[in-house]
Amino acid sequence: MTPAKQASQRRGSKQTTLAWWRTFLLHNAFVPLLFRLINITFTTTTLAVAIKLYQILRDEDAPDAVGSSPIVAIIFSPLTLLHVGIQIWLEYFSRPIGLWRVGSKLFYTLTELIFVCLWSAELSLSFDNYFTSTLVCTTFDSPYAGNDSPTVTGNQVLNNPGKKPYICRLQGALIGLVFTSLLAYVIVLTVSLFRIFVRVSRH
Structure with a gap:
């Protein structure tokens, strides 16, 4: 087989794969449900x-040692679970979205965007708390690390300094989980918008 034919086959295979993903994301009825789950x-x-994380910090008499990101996550998460549950019910058990009024569709999309903004703020806050909190999980860009650090820093904010690595790992895990939750919201929003555009373009 000539190199030209091999290149042509690779391009054809790539186009087939892209076409399959496009069809799957834009036309499969269970794609939004998958990402919402x-x-x-x-x-x-x-x-x-x-x-x-909050319980450990409270037991250590240092509830703000890694900032406010754990509390914000505790506030946002139940609201998100409620929102996702309502969205699943609307998409699969109520009147088809295609039959909604324009204002209802706009409100439906805006609620998704609001939660994307909320989790974006939480992700930014989690990163900031990890790098700049008084617990000093990392010395990179930390105002509490180095020769000019305040008196109470790092392990000194905890009753049991041995828990610092575990607390920092929990904060790191929180960052990863918040990022994944945000990514799922963005994917659902993007796919939903494209599905609407595809349906509208057919009419």
Whole structure:
């Protein structure tokens, strides 16, 4: 087989794969449900990690040692679970979205965007708390690390300094979980918009 034919076959295979993914994402009725279930899974895990982190910090008499990101996650997660549950009910058990009024469709999309903004803020806050909290999980860009650090830093904010690595790992896990939850929301929003555009373009 000549190199030209091999290249042509590779291009054809790539186009076939892209076409399959396009059809799957835009026309399969269960794609939004799949990503929403992923969102529920990671949001629930985020809530559990945030509660665990807050409980440990409270037991150490240092509830703000890693900032406010655990509390914000505890606030956002139940709201997110409620929102995702309502969205699943609307998409699969109520009147078809295609029959909704334009205002209802717009509100439906805006609620998704609001939660994307909320979790974006939580992700930014989690990163900031990891790098700049008084617990000093990392010395990179930390205002509490180095020769000019304040008196109370790092292990000194905890009753049991040995728990610092575990707390920092929990904060790192919180960052990863929040990122995944945000990514799931963005994917659902993007896929939903493209599915609407495809349906509208057919009419």
